Amino acid sequence: MKRSMLQLGIVTLVVSSATAAFLPTTEAFNVRAPQLKTQTFLSPPFFLRPGGVVNKWYYDVDFPRGHVALKSFNGEVVDDAGAPVPLHETYLHHWLVAPYYVYGQSMIPITNSGPCKDSLGQHFGLGSETRQTATWVPDPYAIEIGKPAPAGYDERWFINVHAIDTRGAPDKLACAECRCDFYNVTVDEAGSRIGNGYVGGLHCCYDSTRCRVDGAFANNGEPPRKLFLRYTVSWLDWSDAVHVPVRIYILDVTDTALFDGNPNPYCKVEYRVDECSSEDRAKNNCVDMKTTEEMVSHGGDLVYAVAHLHRGGLGSSLHGQDGRLLCKSMPIYGTGQEAGNEEGYIVGMSTCYPEPGTVKVSHGEVLTMVSNYSSERQHTGVMGHFYILVADQQEQALNKPALCFSFPYSWCVPAWMWSNQM
Ligand SMILES: *[C@@H]1O[C@H](CO)[C@@H](O)[C@H](O)[C@H]1NC(C)=O
Numbered sequence: 001m002k003r004s005m006l007q008l009g010i011v012t013l014v015v016s017s018a019t020a021a022f023l024p025t026t027e028a029f030n031v032r033a034p035q036l037k038t039q040t041f042l043s044p045p046f047f048l049r050p051g052g053v054v055n056k057w058y059y060d061v062d063f064p065r066g067h068v069a070l071k072s073f074n075g076e077v078v079d080d081a082g083a084p085v086p087l088h089e090t091y092l093h094h095w096l097v098a099p100y101y102v103y104g105q106s107m108i109p110i111t112n113s114g115p116c117k118d119s120l121g122q123h124f125g126l127g128s129e130t131r132q133t134a135t136w137v138p139d140p141y142a143i144e145i146g147k148p149a150p151a152g153y154d155e156r157w158f159i160n161v162h163a164i165d166t167r168g169a170p171d172k173l174a175c176a177e178c179r180c181d182f183y184n185v186t187v188d189e190a191g192s193r194i195g196n197g198y199v200g201g202l203h204c205c206y207d208s209t210r211c212r213v214d215g216a217f218a219n220n221g222e223p224p225r226k227l228f229l230r231y232t233v234s235w236l237d238w239s240d241a242v243h244v245p246v247r248i249y250i251l252d253v254t255d256t257a258l259f260d261g262n263p264n265p266y267c268k269v270e271y272r273v274d275e276c277s278s279e280d281r282a283k284n285n286c287v288d289m290k291t292t293e294e295m296v297s298h299g300g301d302l303v304y305a306v307a308h309l310h311r312g313g314l315g316s317s318l319h320g321q322d323g324r325l326l327c328k329s330m331p332i333y334g335t336g337q338e339a340g341n342e343e344g345y346i347v348g349m350s351t352c353y354p355e356p357g358t359v360k361v362s363h364g365e366v367l368t369m370v371s372n373y374s375s376e377r378q379h380t381g382v383m384g385h386f387y388i389l390v391a392d393q394q395e396q397a398l399n400k401p402a403l404c405f406s407f408p409y410s411w412c413v414p415a416w417m418w419s420n421q422m
């Protein structure tokens with residue numbers, strides 16, 4: 001029903017804009033949405049030798065300015081000539097991007113709305129899956145940025161890039177999973193001793209550490225490779241009449257605060273998957289399933305969802321309090337050698353785009369997330385996150401001329417054409 005009305009609206013619009021060419025008085029029918037803009041930027045360069053690690057934070061990076069509706073963000077590692085670098089050479093552990101306010105030496109982070117905003121506060125962030133994961137925010141929704149800053153403050157953006165050069169590594173997976181024995185580190189970045197039980201993860205592959213590589217690569221005498229994060233942002237000028245803002249929630253399967261009855265979320269970001277027992281192996285049951293509960297503070301329409309998994313990941317799902325499936329996000333493994341399709345690596349994650357208005361979460365609803373990994377072998381430093389966009393429940397949504405499209409080009413169906421029929 002809804003759909004056919006929409007199609008009717010489109011047909012009517014086409015007719016009326018054709019008429020508009022001859023009748024200037026009908027120009028008001030042709031309500032045009034702001035124009036979609038897309039721009040590609042480069043991060044500052046970073047330098048890697050075989051085995052090397054960078055975990056850099058770049059402040060005040062190039063980014064759209066002003067009051068804008070963010071629609072998508074994609075990134076990848078490229079070399080000095082602009083060529084995409086495959087994951088088996090430079091493993092992109094993660095990149096993340098977020099705005100902050102700055103005034104002299106004072107800095108205030110602008111985080112998302114999720115329970116993990118202290119550790120996973122970013123607006124966008126992905127890892128090896130970045131080249132084949134859709135980040136498009138469906139119309140009429142958008143991430144609203146550039147709202148008025150506190151007096152004296154300016155809004156800026158930072159990017160964090162964590163990359164590992166695995167050229168010449170005898171065990172590329174061990175380097176990518178930050179196995180402590182391969183990095184030969186005994187203290188973490190802050191200088192604290194790494195506990196015996198911690199066999200791998202972010203505490204062992206911080207900036208400037210080095211993973212084990214074969215002798216010929218270790219001292220090959222070549223200068224370090226110069227690399228960049230190349231990122232592409234799509235956005236429109238913000239319009240209250242066209243855009244509906246969304247809240248970003250990042251949920252982490254390691255946050256067990258609700259299970260534990262603890263009022264404060266504790267998002268550990270990463271965890272370890274142990275190798276399955278021989279009994280499980282005999283039963284062909286080497287799947288590590290981890291679940292937790294996370295709360296969303298504000299209810300509304302779920303408009304986009306995607307999970308983040310590392311290599312070994314089998315799939316992830318998100319469920320409402322009554323058990324209904326909100327999203328299932330599955331990894332795409334590469335099958336070749338070229339950038340974007342590297343064999344054995346997660347090169348993309350499937351995403352969920354529920355039809356607008358059909359999937360809702362309520363205020364304070366407790367969601368259950370499931371994160372599955374293969375436990376055929378041990379995996380360290382793995383992640384199980386869900387990134388979701390939720391549009392607040394709002395009365396005025398009905399009055400909005402919300403039938404606007406910015407893809408492949410921008411235009412809107414005027415509200416009067418369809419609102420009285422739905
Ligand atoms: C590991 O680190 C120790 C102490 O820093 C050093 O003596 C040893 O040579 C290192 N081993 C390797 C294989 O790099």
Ligand SMILES: *[C@@H]1O[C@H](CO)[C@@H](O)[C@H](O)[C@H]1NC(C)=O
Pocket residue numbers: 287289314315316317328329370371372
């Ligand atoms: C996770 O694993 C469990 C147990 O094998 C399975 O029932 C479930 O369907 C899996 N979920 C996803 C999203 O892969």
